[in-house]
Amino acid sequence: MSSPVISLAARRSARAGHPASGDRLEHMSLPSESERTVEDLLRDVASGDRAAFGEMYDRLSSRVLGLVTRLLRDRAQSEEVTQEVFLEIWQGAGAFDRARGSAISWVLTIAHRRAVDRIRASQKSHERDLRIGIRDVEREFDSVTESVEIRVENERVKRAMSRLTPLQREAVVLAYYGGYSHSEMAQILSIPLGTVKTRLRDGMIRLRDELGVTS
Amino acid sequence: MTGPRDDDSIRAAAYAAGALSPEERREVEADARRSPGLAAELREFGETAAVLGLAVPPVTPDAALRDKLFAALDETPQGATVTRGPWTRRLVGVVVASAAAVIVGVLAVGTLVLPQFAPVSDVDRIVAAADADRATADVEAGGTVTAVWSASLDRAAILVEGLAELPSDETYQLWLIRDGEPLPSETFSSRDGDLVSVVLAGEMEPGDAIGITVEPAGGSEVPSAAPIVVVPTA
Numbered sequence: 079m080s081s082p083v084i085s086l087a088a089r090r091s092a093r094a095g096h097p098a099s100g101d102r103l104e105h106m107s108l109p110s111e112s113e114r115t116v117e118d119l120l121r122d123v124a125s126g127d128r129a130a131f132g133e134m135y136d137r138l139s140s141r142v143l144g145l146v147t148r149l150l151r152d153r154a155q156s157e158e159v160t161q162e163v164f165l166e167i168w169q170g171a172g173a174f175d176r177a178r179g180s181a182i183s184w185v186l187t188i189a190h191r192r193a194v195d196r197i198r199a200s201q202k203s204h205e206r207d208l209r210i211g212i213r214d215v216e217r218e219f220d221s222v223t224e225s226v227e228i229r230v231e232n233e234r235v236k237r238a239m240s241r242l243t244p245l246q247r248e249a250v251v252l253a254y255y256g257g258y259s260h261s262e263m264a265q266i267l268s269i270p271l272g273t274v275k276t277r278l279r280d281g282m283i284r285l286r287d288e289l290g291v292t293s
Numbered sequence: 294m295t296g297p298r299d300d301d302s303i304r305a306a307a308y309a310a311g312a313l314s315p316e317e318r319r320e321v322e323a324d325a326r327r328s329p330g331l332a333a334e335l336r337e338f339g340e341t342a343a344v345l346g347l348a349v350p351p352v353t354p355d356a357a358l359r360d361k362l363f364a365a366l367d368e369t370p371q372g373a374t375v376t377r378g379p380w381t382r383r384l385v386g387v388v389v390a391s392a393a394a395v396i397v398g399v400l401a402v403g404t405l406v407l408p409q410f411a412p413v414s415d416v417d418r419i420v421a422a423a424d425a426d427r428a429t430a431d432v433e434a435g436g437t438v439t440a441v442w443s444a445s446l447d448r449a450a451i452l453v454e455g456l457a458e459l460p461s462d463e464t465y466q467l468w469l470i471r472d473g474e475p476l477p478s479e480t481f482s483s484r485d486g487d488l489v490s491v492v493l494a495g496e497m498e499p500g501d502a503i504g505i506t507v508e509p510a511g512g513s514e515v516p517s518a519a520p521i522v523v524v525p526t527a
Binding site: 145168187231258259260278 | 303338345354358365366418
């Protein structure tokens with residue numbers, strides 16, 4: 079199906095003079111008028127370019143804070159973590175390696191990791207017990223947003239998620255949106271660790287295939 | 294490639310979904326440097342997780358956060374965050390003389406495990422250079438030092454593992470030894486057993502050796518003792 083995301087990617091790629099790659103992530107959070115990819119910005123940030131850093135912040139900070147807030151809930155803490163995330167980007171931009179993934183994925187990985195570390199440092203798993211449970215999964219993607227781009231992304235994930243078995247979905251949601259570790263999930267769900275691991279793996283494989291992610 | 298593909302996908306999926314402990318994460322990252330199969334799985338699951346991240350409604354940060362962030366940049370050096378030692382040329386015989394006396398075991402290192410959340414960006418760059426070369430030497434009192442350098446980048450870094458922790462009034466200091474002259478470089482500390490990476494300031498020239506001494510806190514301009522290790526880079 080032709081979604082705005084894909085056409086945006088195609089437009090950009092045509093302009094950049096190379097065919098659309100399998101991985102569309104680098105294009106997705108790009109304002110369509112912008113010529114510079116997040117990869118471009120990161121490269122400049124690595125050499126100390128503050129303007130590029132500012133542009134990157136303006137473009138990605140709401141995505142970072144959105145994700146961190148989803149995990150931490152607490153707004154003040156989430157802003158703190160967001161600041162840490164961008165400082166890490168500033169410091170570590172030189173370590174970004176396109177061969178290991180897209181820039182947006184690199185940024186969100188840092189954000190996710192820092193949010194998860196903060197949760198685990200500050201909250202015991204039983205206190206978070208089923209804060210996000212299976213019943214929340216359906217609601218997880220019901221959030222209304224004006225942005226077409228995000229709605230498209232949202233729909234895409236929701237559709238892909240619906241192809242997972244309920245147990246796989248639960249594992250993915252608990253891990254990614256709940257910040258639970260393997261062993262915490264095993265405890266909460268009262269299932270063996272090995273089962274958690276394969277469930278999460280199978281869920282991620284299904285998602286990857288449904289989303290058509292290639293690298 | 295280590296381990297069956299099955300195990301790779303379990304670890305990569307868990308890594309991307311954030312289900313691993315920090316230690317497990319570091320293991321996966323280290324293993325991925327040796328295993329193209331694992332690296333490919335990490336890439337794909339990483340992109341998958343990013344789509345999950347992008348599906349979350351954005352939240353616009355308070356405007357003050359941007360200002361705070363930019364103010365913090367001044368205190369946030371890029372790349373290696375090590376204390377910078379004085380960088381002046383001094384002619385001193387002590388390092389040279391003792392360098393010859395130090396028994397240096399130079400070994401080729403097959404793989405190099407980098408600490409992930411230490412400031413590794415510059416180290417990464419050096420390691421990734423097409424002409425990157427490396428040598429390892431053991432420290433007599435315990436620990437190993439691996440020097441990594443790239444002639445095209447004119448930069449060198451060291452990775453130190455297992456060096457003893459020093460009392461607070463002492464520090465380790467690096468020296469580039471060029472034509473027998475020790476040029477003072479970074480100081481660094483080591484907690485017992487920690488893996489530490491330090492990029493040496495200044496340009497490295499072919500044939501430079503890298504030495505480490507124990508100095509009073511703050512570092513010295515000339516070595517105050519014989520080096521605990523010297524790693525030749527040629």
